[in-house]
Amino acid sequence: MKAEIVAVGDEILTGQTTDSNSAFIASELNTLGVDVTGIHVISDSAAAITEALDDTVGRLDLVIITGGLGPTRDDITKKSLADYFGATMVTNSEVLENIRNLLAKRGVGLTANNRDQAKVPDNCKVLMNRMGTAPGMWFRERGSIVISLPGVPYEMRHIVKEHVIPGLKPLLPSGGIFHRYVITYGLPEAQLAERLNPFCQTLPEELSIAYLPSYGTIRLRFTGRRGAEALADEKIRELYRIIPDIIVGEGDLTIEKRVAELLSERQMTLSVAESCTGGAISSLLVSIPGCSNYFKGSVVAYSNSLKTDILGVPESTIEIRGAVSEECVMVMAEGVKKVTGSDYSIATTGIAGPDGGTESKPAGTVWIAVSTPKNTITEEHSFAWDREVNITRSSIAALNLLRLELERDVE
Amino acid sequence: MKAEIVAVGDEILTGQTTDSNSAFIASELNTLGVDVTGIHVISDSAAAITEALDDTVGRLDLVIITGGLGPTRDDITKKSLADYFGATMVTNSEVLENIRNLLAKRGVGLTANNRDQAKVPDNCKVLMNRMGTAPGMWFRERGSIVISLPGVPYEMRHIVKEHVIPGLKPLLPSGGIFHRYVITYGLPEAQLAERLNPFCQTLPEELSIAYLPSYGTIRLRFTGRRGAEALADEKIRELYRIIPDIIVGEGDLTIEKRVAELLSERQMTLSVAESCTGGAISSLLVSIPGCSNYFKGSVVAYSNSLKTDILGVPESTIEIRGAVSEECVMVMAEGVKKVTGSDYSIATTGIAGPDGGTESKPAGTVWIAVSTPKNTITEEHSFAWDREVNITRSSIAALNLLRLELERDVE
Numbered sequence: 149m150k151a152e153i154v155a156v157g158d159e160i161l162t163g164q165t166t167d168s169n170s171a172f173i174a175s176e177l178n179t180l181g182v183d184v185t186g187i188h189v190i191s192d193s194a195a196a197i198t199e200a201l202d203d204t205v206g207r208l209d210l211v212i213i214t215g216g217l218g219p220t221r222d223d224i225t226k227k228s229l230a231d232y233f234g235a236t237m238v239t240n241s242e243v244l245e246n247i248r249n250l251l252a253k254r255g256v257g258l259t260a261n262n263r264d265q266a267k268v269p270d271n272c273k274v275l276m277n278r279m280g281t282a283p284g285m286w287f288r289e290r291g292s293i294v295i296s297l298p299g300v301p302y303e304m305r306h307i308v309k310e311h312v313i314p315g316l317k318p319l320l321p322s323g324g325i326f327h328r329y330v331i332t333y334g335l336p337e338a339q340l341a342e343r344l345n346p347f348c349q350t351l352p353e354e355l356s357i358a359y360l361p362s363y364g365t366i367r368l369r370f371t372g373r374r375g376a377e378a379l380a381d382e383k384i385r386e387l388y389r390i391i392p393d394i395i396v397g398e399g400d401l402t403i404e405k406r407v408a409e410l411l412s413e414r415q416m417t418l419s420v421a422e423s424c425t426g427g428a429i430s431s432l433l434v435s436i437p438g439c440s441n442y443f444k445g446s447v448v449a450y451s452n453s454l455k456t457d458i459l460g461v462p463e464s465t466i467e468i469r470g471a472v473s474e475e476c477v478m479v480m481a482e483g484v485k486k487v488t489g490s491d492y493s494i495a496t497t498g499i500a501g502p503d504g505g506t507e508s509k510p511a512g513t514v515w516i517a518v519s520t521p522k523n524t525i526t527e528e529h530s531f532a533w534d535r536e537v538n539i540t541r542s543s544i545a546a547l548n549l550l551r552l553e554l555e556r557d558v559e
Numbered sequence: 560m561k562a563e564i565v566a567v568g569d570e571i572l573t574g575q576t577t578d579s580n581s582a583f584i585a586s587e588l589n590t591l592g593v594d595v596t597g598i599h600v601i602s603d604s605a606a607a608i609t610e611a612l613d614d615t616v617g618r619l620d621l622v623i624i625t626g627g628l629g630p631t632r633d634d635i636t637k638k639s640l641a642d643y644f645g646a647t648m649v650t651n652s653e654v655l656e657n658i659r660n661l662l663a664k665r666g667v668g669l670t671a672n673n674r675d676q677a678k679v680p681d682n683c684k685v686l687m688n689r690m691g692t693a694p695g696m697w698f699r700e701r702g703s704i705v706i707s708l709p710g711v712p713y714e715m716r717h718i719v720k721e722h723v724i725p726g727l728k729p730l731l732p733s734g735g736i737f738h739r740y741v742i743t744y745g746l747p748e749a750q751l752a753e754r755l756n757p758f759c760q761t762l763p764e765e766l767s768i769a770y771l772p773s774y775g776t777i778r779l780r781f782t783g784r785r786g787a788e789a790l791a792d793e794k795i796r797e798l799y800r801i802i803p804d805i806i807v808g809e810g811d812l813t814i815e816k817r818v819a820e821l822l823s824e825r826q827m828t829l830s831v832a833e834s835c836t837g838g839a840i841s842s843l844l845v846s847i848p849g850c851s852n853y854f855k856g857s858v859v860a861y862s863n864s865l866k867t868d869i870l871g872v873p874e875s876t877i878e879i880r881g882a883v884s885e886e887c888v889m890v891m892a893e894g895v896k897k898v899t900g901s902d903y904s905i906a907t908t909g910i911a912g913p914d915g916g917t918e919s920k921p922a923g924t925v926w927i928a929v930s931t932p933k934n935t936i937t938e939e940h941s942f943a944w945d946r947e948v949n950i951t952r953s954s955i956a957a958l959n960l961l962r963l964e965l966e967r968d969v970e
Contacts, residue, residue, distance in 0.1 A: 159771045161595045162738065163586025164780070168577045170600070175574025184572045185607075189581070189598035192769070196596075218748055218770065253941075259753040279944065281749065300772070302944045327573065337629055338692065342670040358603070359629065360570045361711070369575065420859075426845025427838030430859045434837025437913060437946055439861070446859035447869075448831075448841045454856040454899055458869065488865055502848060532664075533690065533713045535848055 149320055151177055151210035152186040154200045156225050157299060160189045160215075169214045169297075169304050176308055178327065181320055181374070182210065192216055197228040206290040210316070215299030217265075217282035226269070226285070229296055233287055235269030240283070243274060247281045272296075275311040279303045284311060293319075328370040328380045330387055331396040333403060333548050337361050340394075344368075347383075347390055355380055363540045364548075365396070365403065396551070403547045404432045410554040411442035416491040418550075420446035421459055421484035423471065424498035424514060428543040444488040449480065455497075459483030472497050472509055474517075474526050481517035481524055492554070493519045494546045498529075500538045512538050516546040520553050560731055562588055562621035563597040565611045567636050568710060571600045571626075580625045580708075580715050587719055589738065592731055592785070593621065603627055608639040617701040621727070626710030628676075628693035637680070637696070640707055644698055646680030651694070654685060658692045683707075686722040690714045695722060704730075739781040739791045741798055742807040744814060744959050748772050751805075755779075758794075758801055766791055774951050775959075776807070776814065807962070814958045815843045821965040822853035827902040829961075831857035832870055832895035834882065835909035835925060839954040855899040860891065866908075870894030883908050883920055885928075885937050892928035892935055903965070904930045905957045909940075911949045923949050927957040931964050 153173055159165040170187045177184050185208075190196040197216070204211045216225030230237055244266035248258055265281045268274055275284030275295075280303035287294040295312060297304045332340065337359055341348075348357060354376040360367040368387075370380050388395060397406055411418055420429050430446040433439055447458050452471050455461040460483040461476055469475045481495035498514030505511035512531040517524055529545055531538045564584055570576040581598045588595050596619075601607040608627070615622045627636030641648055655677035659669055676692045679685055686695030686706075691714035698705040706723060708715045743751065748770055752759075759768060765787040771778040779798075781791050799806060808817055822829055831840050841857040844850055858869050863882055866872040871894040872887055880886045892906035909925030916922035923942040928935055940956055942949045 158769060158782075159780070160582065161585055161598065162589045162780070163582045163584070163595075164771055164778070165773070166577055166579045166582040167598070171571065171574045171577040173574070174572055178573045184574075185602065187572065187578070187598075187600035191596065218772075253943075254747065256747065256750055259749050261749045261752050265749075302948050305945070336665065336667065338670050338672045338676075339667055341672055358569055360575055361629075362576070367575070369570070369573070371569075422838075422841075426850075427833075427841025427857060427859065428845075430833075430838025430861075431842050434839075434859075434861065434911075434950070435947065437911075439837075440915075443861050445861040445865040446838060446857075448838065448845075448857035448859065450841075450845065450851060450854050450856040451899075458858075458898065487869065488862075500845075500848075504851075530664075534716075536846065537713050539845070 149182045149209040151182050151184050151212065152188065152204050152208050153184065154204065154211060154213045155187065155189045155299075156192055156197060156213060156216035157189065158192045161191060169299060169301055172301070172305055173212055173214070173308060176313060178325075180313065180316060181325060182316070183325065192224065194224055194228045194231075197225060198232060201232050201294070205292045205294060208292055211292055211294045212312075213294070213296045214304055217296065217298040225296060229285065229287070229294075230269040233269060233271055233289055235271045237267040238270045239263075239266050240268050240274055242276065243268065243283045246276060246278065250281060275307050277303050277307055278310075279306045286311075286315065326372055326374055326377060326380075328384060328398070329400070330368040330370075330384055330398055331401050332366045332368065332391065332394045333364060333396050333544075334394045335366070337366060340366055340391075343391060347386065351383065352376075352379055355383060363537070363544050365544065403544055403551055405436060407547055407551050407554065408433070408436050408439065408442065410551065411492070414554070414557075417442050417444050417489075418492045418494070419444045419484045419488035419490035420493065421480040421495040422446055422448045423450060423455070423480070423496055424500045425496045425539050425543045425546070426450060426500075428539050429494060429496065429546060432543060432547065444490045447484050447487065455480060458487060460486070470509070472499055472513055472515060474515055474528070477515040477517040477526055478524050481519040485519050491521055492550060494550050495519075496542055496546050498538075498542060500535050500542075502535060514538070514542045514545075516542065516549060518546070518550045518553050520557065525549070525553070560593045560620045562593050562595050562623065563599065563615050563619050564595065565615065565622060565624045566598065566600045566710075567603055567608060567624060567627035568600065569603045572602060580710060580712055583712070583716055584623055584625070584719060587724060589736075591724065591727060592736060593727070594736065603635065605635055605639045605642075608636060609643060612643050612705070616703045616705060619703055622703055622705045623723075624705070624707045625715055628707065628709040636707060640696065640698070640705075641680040644680060644682060644700055646682045648678040649681045650674075650677050651679050651685055653687065654679065654694045657687060657689065661692060686718050688714055688718055689721075690717045697722075697726065737783055737785055737788060737791075739795060739809070740811070741779040741781075741795055741809055742812050743777045743779065743802065743805045744775060744807050744955070745805045746777070748777060751777055751802075754802060758797065762794065763787075763790055766794060774948070774955050776955065814955055814962055816847060818958055818962050818965065819844070819847050819850065819853065821962065822903070825965070825968075828853050828855050828900075829903045829905070830855045830895045830899035830901035831904065832891040832906040833857055833859045834861060834866070834891070834907055835911045836907045836950050836954045836957070837861060837911075839950050840905060840907065840957060843954060843958065855901045858895050858898065866891060869898060871897070881920070883910055883924055883926060885926055885939070888926040888928040888937055889935050892930040896930050902932055903961060905961050906930075907953055907957050909949075909953060911946045913946060925949070925953045925956075927953065927960060929957070929961045929964050931968065936960070936964070
């Protein structure tokens with residue numbers, strides 16, 4: 149089954165919004181074995197929607213359209229679809245009831261715009277939206293399935309999981325493609341590629357490999373046709389012999405998830421002292437449900453007074469060595485462990501930039517520390533990107549340093 | 560000038576990566592007055608790249624291609640472009656020198672893959688990439704400008720700012736479109752649309768309006784042809800009379816930026832006590848350069864023991880009222896103000912979900928508090944989305960509560 153995604157929205161074309169919906173849908177479709185051959189972002193106009201339907205309906209097995217279903221008059225996808233498919237608009241009582249209930253919960257009444265949202269083309273299957281007021285729609289036309297979904301991310305995700313995936317499953321052959329992921333950290337792309345060059349040369353025809361870099365992590369994606377799974381497993385086992393030092397794990401693992409696994413297994417706890425990363429490490433940890441089992445909390449010691457007052461960094465250390473120093477980050481890591489009573493801790497201090505750098509400590513200079521039940525280790529990094537990238541890379545580097553210590557302690 | 564963006568990458572089609580590059584480029588082009596009429600994500604294959612070039616070159620004034628320029632063998636954009644434009648590949652000594660310097664800084668040597676990156680088609684203008692090893696390229700073909708950029712976000716952004724924008728500026732007429740943004744918070748889209756219905760009816764033909772919702776914030780975008788700027792200003796002044804209660808500000812303002820402005824103006828300081836938001840509020844604050852002027856730091860009191868030990872929440876409060884309670888969030892806000900010596904503080908405690916809810920306190924129940932030099936106020940929220948959305952909406956709601964207090968204190 150071949151599919152394309154059409155995202156309707158001037159807000160994407162003007163760069164005001166990133167199209168994260170298409171990534172979610174593409175990921176879900178790929179997992180099902182549906183081949184996504186293109187994603188198109190188009191204008192919120194009847195002409196652009198009609199043109200996109202002309203280009204995709206009949207050519208593809210599946211077309212998923214997102215956006216343009218909101219209650220305001222700048223949203224026109226539904227009308228364009230109804231016109232294109234020659235449908236009449238009818239009020240759907242179940243949808244109307246759902247809208248009424250949702251608004252009642254928010255303590256507001258039904259508007260004329262909301263009533264319009266309960267009108268749907270008479271030749272579509274309605275996909276109920278329990279998270280919002282705009283329903284999804286499922287059409288069949290010239291051999292294509294055409295599905296229209298709201299653009300609000302959590303509403304769209306809800307309808308995909310509840311209705312789209314279960315609806316598509318019975319229509320799919322058992323074939324299709326599969327992916328396997330191996331997550332690495334610590335080697336730049338070209339260097340990793342060089343180390344893997346002989347390995348890639350021996351890759352059988354049924355498998356292909358791709359490098360997906362992100363903030364120091366590189367995911368290796370193996371793609372194959374169903375039936376070649378055992379072959380992929382064998383090649384991945386081989387990979388563990390070639391680059392054992394940089395493999396984090398497989399599948400949808402991330403460094404923070406691996407840290408979570410290791411802490412849970414050992415029933416150990418973690419705390420964080422963040423200066424330049426400003427809460428980013430804590431946010432990554434808290435993004436994982438159930439983190440309260442091992443995550444005690446953090447001190448975001450952005451000002452020097454907090455480093456001194458809560459974490460116990462001596463004023464003299466900051467005066468003589470500076471807040472961005474090995475001495476400071478060490479005491480921060482040990483201090484937060486003491487204050488929270490955790491078994492492990494992470495600390496960061498640095499200059500995220502763009503300003504605040506000096507000749508000896510340019511923007512991007514970051515010290516990280518990990519304190520274990522046995523000792524405290526430190527690392528200095530020189531990142532030279534923008535503020536957001538420096539913060540993210542520092543956070544991942546610090547979590548990885550902890551991961552390596554935990555993996556070692558387990559052995 | 561009309562433009563389309565082509566993002567090359569199987570990692571986007573498989574949903575492993577969100578296409579944030581296109582949003583950045585679209586935003587930059589729109590600011591210049593270039594009309595972005597489409598964004599296309601295509602496969603990392605020679606056939607797909609050629610097809611995309613066939614579809615866009617000659618039809619548009621400008622085509623920007625991102626991705627597929629990395630050092631590994633799964634990246635094939637450069638070769639496809641050279642073939643399409645009938646070019647020969649030649650080593651560019653300046654690019655080679657740049658690659659050598661970059662790698663030396665990272666302490667690694669040149670690989671054969673890196674040497675290949677220094678080869679460029681002989682009929683393009685090279686756009687130097689000081690942030691990475693893959694250069695950008697600028698072609699002219701059949702009336703179109705075709706620009707190829709690497710897919711690594713900070714490298715791409717760097718080349719756009721340094722070379723693409725300055726290169727395009729002299730080619731643009733002084734006309735074009737403009738946008739004005741008004742940021743609102745606190746009213747759902749349909750309710751806002753109803754209140755603005757009469758206003759929208761009187762909008763002159765030269766202006767159009769769109770609603771861009773995101774986590775409780777709705778940005779109103781006014782679009783007009785150059786020349787209608789005064790008209791837009793007048794309508795925006797009118798808007799301040801219709802919805803004064805929910806306007807946060809204009810332009811690229813966010814709630815956290817407005818909080819930063821207000822604190823800086825008043826030379827006041829802020830600290831945060833986060834439980835369910837787990838560092839997300841701190842991260843939003845620290846994303847703003849120069850935040851050390853007003854942001855003291857945070858305590859991410861994820862475990863109850865931290866709420867007690869650092870913030871001074873009595874154990875009896877947690878036992879009797881629970882950690883998710885008005886009493887607890889109040890003491891958290893006052894406690895973090897005391898510990899950090901800040902003038903203002905924010906606190907959050909709640910159940911981010913998906914698990915951990917009870918009948919009386921379902922997942923999504925969140926208490927927020929703001930403590931000012933004069934008093935402490937609280938708010939209860941019932942969010943019912945997924946974990947990530949609950950965390951983000953709680954963070955924005957808490958920052959907005961502080962903003963309202965600060966605006967009031969200024970008056």
